Amino acid sequence: MEKGNVIRWILIAIMILSLPFIVTSPAVAEIQALDLDQTVPGNPTIESGWSDEENYEDPSITVTTEHMKVGKLPVSIVRIKIADPSQIRTAMSDNNYDKTVYVKATVLAQSVNAVAAVNGDFFKYFDFGLTIRQGVMYREIYSEKYMRDVLVIDDQGDLYGIKQATAEKYQTFLAETLPEGRSVINTFTLGPVLVENGEPQEFTTREFQYRYKMQRVAIVQTGELEYAIVECDGKADATQGMTLSDFGEFIAEQFPECRIAYNLDGGGSTNVIVGGKRIHKNPNTRQICDILYFASAWTEE
Numbered sequence: 033m034e035k036g037n038v039i040r041w042i043l044i045a046i047m048i049l050s051l052p053f054i055v056t057s058p059a060v061a062e063i064q065a066l067d068l069d070q071t072v073p074g075n076p077t078i079e080s081g082w083s084d085e086e087n088y089e090d091p092s093i094t095v096t097t098e099h100m101k102v103g104k105l106p107v108s109i110v111r112i113k114i115a116d117p118s119q120i121r122t123a124m125s126d127n128n129y130d131k132t133v134y135v136k137a138t139v140l141a142q143s144v145n146a147v148a149a150v151n152g153d154f155f156k157y158f159d160f161g162l163t164i165r166q167g168v169m170y171r172e173i174y175s176e177k178y179m180r181d182v183l184v185i186d187d188q189g190d191l192y193g194i195k196q197a198t199a200e201k202y203q204t205f206l207a208e209t210l211p212e213g214r215s216v217i218n219t220f221t222l223g224p225v226l227v228e229n230g231e232p233q234e235f236t237t238r239e240f241q242y243r244y245k246m247q248r249v250a251i252v253q254t255g256e257l258e259y260a261i262v263e264c265d266g267k268a269d270a271t272q273g274m275t276l277s278d279f280g281e282f283i284a285e286q287f288p289e290c291r292i293a294y295n296l297d298g299g300g301s302t303n304v305i306v307g308g309k310r311i312h313k314n315p316n317t318r319q320i321c322d323i324l325y326f327a328s329a330w331t332e333e
Contacts, residue, residue, distance in 0.1 A: 061332045063092045066118040068217070070166035071127050073144040074119070074327020077307070081328075086306045088147050092329040093119060095148045097306055102264070102282060105272065108304055108312050109286065110148050110261040112326045117189035117257065119329050122152065122165045122218045125321045129163070129170040132156050134319035137303035138310060141323055149305040149325035150249055150261045153222035154297045156321040161221030162197060165322075174198050181223030183251070183294040186214045191253040191292045193225035218324070220296065226250055226280035227293035235276050245273040247314065248298040251324060252283060253291040259326070260287065263304045268316040296324075 066074060081090040086097035092115040099108050114120060123144045126133040134156070141149040155163050160175040162182050179196040184205065186192070194205050210216070225233055247266030253259055262283055266273025274282065276295065283293045300316035303323070 061091070061330065063115050063329050064331050065116050066121065066327060066329055068118070068167050070121070070123060070168070074121065074146060074325070075329060075331055076145050077147060077328055078330070078332075082307065085309065086311055088307065090328055090330040092116065093147055093326060095306060095326070097311060099311075102274075105274070106265040106312070107282070108261075108263045110304060110306060110311070111254075112148055112259045112261070114189070114257050114259075114326060114329075116329050117187060119327050120185060120189050120218075120259070121325055121327055123323050123325060124165060125156075129156075129165075132321070134321050137320050137323060138305055138308060140320070141305040141325060142308040144323075144325060145327055146305065146323070146325035147307070147328055148261065149303070149323045150251060150263075151297055151301050151303040151320050152322035152324055153220040154301055154321060155221065158221070162202060162219045163221065164216055164219040167215070167217050172199070172202075180221050181225045181294070183220040183223065183225075183292075184210075184216055185218040186210060187217050188214055189257050190214075191251070191294065193223070193228060193292055193294060195223075195225060197221070220294070220324075222297055223295050224276065225292060226276065226295050227252070227284045227287075227290045229292075230284060230288055230290050232277070232280040232284045243275070244270040245275055245278075246270055246299055247273050247302045248276075248279045249296050249302045249304060250279065250283060250293050251296060252287055252293040254287050254289055255291075261304050262286070262293070263302060263312050265313055266299070268300070 088095045094113045125135045160173040163171040182194040182197040184192040249263040264274045300318040
């Protein structure tokens, strides 16, 4: 047999022997940025990513949950790290701003494949606020009676606080604080800012929900594309929970590197959800209209 034919048959034999490995090779997987459109959900989680019901990891997102007590008060902390800014997202009930349709937070979180989620600012209940969701401006009305701190999330996943926001302060933020070339993706109007650059903030407001012990929840940025959801239990009669000052000091102690911690709608609106289930008790649960959530961007084809 000629030398060329021998080589040809050897190559054919190698290809035949390699065929089973080619056929059974794992699917191509990659991280892909999620569409900005709020009607587009996150990617479904993978079963092997769940180590238990409250802890998840795939190449695009890590979620770890811990429970502790401050004295006798139960507290939950969910730490989240994502690979792409598009994975921090918002959703609203009925995908609609105009209708006052409220839903269970777990139902809303499940509908968008949220790995972890927290209730927002209940914007449909109020007739004021700076409301931008997934890049769409729905409302920009500021109240002189209720001077609220605004949380801004930009297209790189960074969080900022505008204290006692006004139209002028928002324009100043866009011109002087928001890094050049970035855009605003989501805003919340409630607050206040609890911690800024590791320092607990002081509060002068006399609004009821700010002065008393109650169930509270906050979103925290701890680093680049790293976040935490912090929740403390409470009672509807204000006999258990944390004051705003207590809550801010606790978060600062837990996260000395905290860039910003922002108070979300507490009390009966409090919902911290991992894997489609609430991870805490709530004695006075109500339906809500919006969530801030973290989704997987991991795809297998």
